[in-house]
Amino acid sequence: MKFIEKIKARARENKKTIVLPETGDMRTIEAASKVLTEGIANIILVGNKEEILAKAGDLDLKDATFVNPKTYEKFDTYVENLVELRRKKGMTPEKARDLLMNNGLYFGCMMVRSGDADGMVAGAINASADVLRAALQILKTAPGTRIVSAFFLVVVPDCDMGANGAFVFSDAGLNQSPTAPELADIAEQSAKSFELLVQEEPVVAMLSHSTKGSASHPDVDKVVEATQIVKAEYPDLKVDGELQSDAALVPEVAASKAPGSEVAGHANVLVFPDLDAANIGYKLVQRLAKADAYGPVTQGISKPVNDLSRGCCADDIVGVVAITAIQAQAQEDGILAARPKDNR
Numbered sequence: 001m002k003f004i005e006k007i008k009a010r011a012r013e014n015k016k017t018i019v020l021p022e023t024g025d026m027r028t029i030e031a032a033s034k035v036l037t038e039g040i041a042n043i044i045l046v047g048n049k050e051e052i053l054a055k056a057g058d059l060d061l062k063d064a065t066f067v068n069p070k071t072y073e074k075f076d077t078y079v080e081n082l083v084e085l086r087r088k089k090g091m092t093p094e095k096a097r098d099l100l101m102n103n104g105l106y107f108g109c110m111m112v113r114s115g116d117a118d119g120m121v122a123g124a125i126n127a128s129a130d131v132l133r134a135a136l137q138i139l140k141t142a143p144g145t146r147i148v149s150a151f152f153l154v155v156v157p158d159c160d161m162g163a164n165g166a167f168v169f170s171d172a173g174l175n176q177s178p179t180a181p182e183l184a185d186i187a188e189q190s191a192k193s194f195e196l197l198v199q200e201e202p203v204v205a206m207l208s209h210s211t212k213g214s215a216s217h218p219d220v221d222k223v224v225e226a227t228q229i230v231k232a233e234y235p236d237l238k239v240d241g242e243l244q245s246d247a248a249l250v251p252e253v254a255a256s257k258a259p260g261s262e263v264a265g266h267a268n269v270l271v272f273p274d275l276d277a278a279n280i281g282y283k284l285v286q287r288l289a290k291a292d293a294y295g296p297v298t299q300g301i302s303k304p305v306n307d308l309s310r311g312c313c314a315d316d317i318v319g320v321v322a323i324t325a326i327q328a329q330a331q332e333d334g335i336l337a338a339r340p341k342d343n344r
Contacts (some may be wrong), residue, residue, distance in 0.1 A: 003166055004292060004319050007197065011040045011325035014332075018321050019067075019117040021104030023047040025125045026055065031317035033059040041325045042320070044117055046104045046134045067111070069101050078110045086137065105134035112303050113138050118328035121320050123308035128296065135305040137300070142302045150174040150188045150296035150307065152282045153197060153323065156289050161249050162268040168194045168202075169285075170271050172278035173296025173307060181225035187271045188234055189299040194269045196330050197323060204230070205248035205267035206241025207277070211257040214244075223273050238263055245270070245281075259321060294319040297327075304328050 018041045029052065032043045037060060045052055049066035069075055082096040086129050087232045100107045105126060111117040124132045125229065134146070141148055150173030159165030170190040171178065178186060183206070191202035200278040208223040209215060220242055227241035240263035247257040247264050254265030272278035296307045305328040 003164075004294070004322065007319070007322045007326060008038060008040050010049045010329075011322045012038075013042055014329050015039070016118040016325040016328040017042040017044060017065075017116075018324055018328075019044040019046060019108040019111050019120045020122070020317075020321075021108040021120065022122050022125050023052050023055075023104075027124055027312065027314045029056050029061070029315060030059060030314035032064055033061055034314060034318045035321050036060065036063045038318075040322050043321075044111065046107055058201065061177075069107050074114070074116070075100065078107070078114065081114070082106075082110060082138070089137075103128050103134070105131055106138065109134045109138040109305060112305065118332075119304035119306070119324040121306050121308065121317065121324055123296075123306075124310060124312055124317065128307045131305070132174065132309045133299070135301050139302045139305060141300055143186070145189075145300040147178070147182045147185045148174065148298060148300035149178075149189055150298050151190050152191060152293045152295035153297060154282055154285055154291050154293050156285065156291040159289075163194075163198050163200045165291075166198050166200075166268065167284040168198075168269045169278055170269070170277060172272070172282045174275070174298070176275045178274070180222045180225035181229060183222065183271065183273070184229035184233065185300075187230045187239060187269070188237065190271060191234075191237055193238075193297065193299050198268070202238065202269045203263050203267050204237060204239040204269040204271060205243045205245075205263055206239065206271050207229070207245055207248060208242035208273055209244065210242050212242065214222040214257070219273055224322060226271075240264060241271075241312070243267070260313065266325045292319070294323055297323055303331065 015105050020028050032193050044065045079096045083091050108120040112120050138330045149171040151168045151170040152172045154169050156165040168190050171186050187204050191204050194202040197257035206227045208220050212219040217248045223242040230239045246253045248267040258264035285291050304324045306324050
């Protein structure tokens with residue numbers, strides 16, 4: 001069974017409701033039909049029902065819920081809640097009404113905040129910054145979280161590295177140049193996400209162009225410091241750095257470059273030093289190794305909201321919906337809380 005099929009099967013076990021606000025996009029509508037047909041999640045489509053159905057043509061959306069902000073019975077309540085939430089930022093009833101009426105990202109996030117949906121997936125036609133802005137303004141960060149970050153779940157076919165070819169690449173979607181403490185938080189969050197989605201022990205490599213002092217540069221120092229922070233705060237986590245990617249993944253190279261490391265040669269969570277490296281890295285693996293890449297999946301928001309690459313296809317959206325449903329299940333079960341720190 002392909003990895004994503006396992007994720008879908010888990011999503012079916014406790015079906016969640018995911019809101020899709022980008023109903024002007026055909027990929028979103030096709031994905032909604034597939035999710036409903038496969039029984040992965042309940043789907044809310046934001047917009048005019050007749051217009052959506054006309055666009056869908058022969059696609060089966062009979063089990064979808066359609067919510068039009070213009071006629072939604074909770075709209076005024078959403079307006080009141082948004083004003084209260086953002087009053088100190090200058091939000092007025094007029095601004096809130098206009099925003100919720102005309103911006104599906106804010107309306108979808110308000111549905112999630114109000115418990116009318118368990119999560120949201122968007123980004124097929126909206127920039128990542130816009131998706132995350134709506135999520136952070138309405139949903140805020142999760143308790144104990146210092147930074148919101150984003151990862152890609154990358155599954156490489158016919159690969160004996162990682163967890164049978166499954167990896168988390170972080171932060172490949174959000175933070176341009178994280179500081180050492182931020183990089184440490186990204187590592188902890190990514191380990192938790194890997195454990196949730198792959199259901200195996202995370203083995204975290206803090207990546208660099210240097211392995212164990214082979215190069216000297218402030219960029220290397222940042223990764224070394226981040227590794228020390230993670231080890232100090234989360235001593236139960238398997239983490240090591242700084243490591244070059246070959247030392248992190250290939251046992252023979254690890255034996256030469258990082259002898260004695262319990263991580264080197266066995267990593268399945270790859271924490272890159274900055275957004276450039278992570279984004280370039282995942283796209284190279286996706287295209288050259290013909291890997292499946294799902295994301296960017298966010299971590300650190302109080303409720304699940306996930307972004308999409310604007311180059312995504314319908315099947316990519318289906319996969320992210322399934323991942324979002326798993327995150328919603330975990331939140332319901334209370335297993336996405338921040339990992340306890342060792343403050344001794």
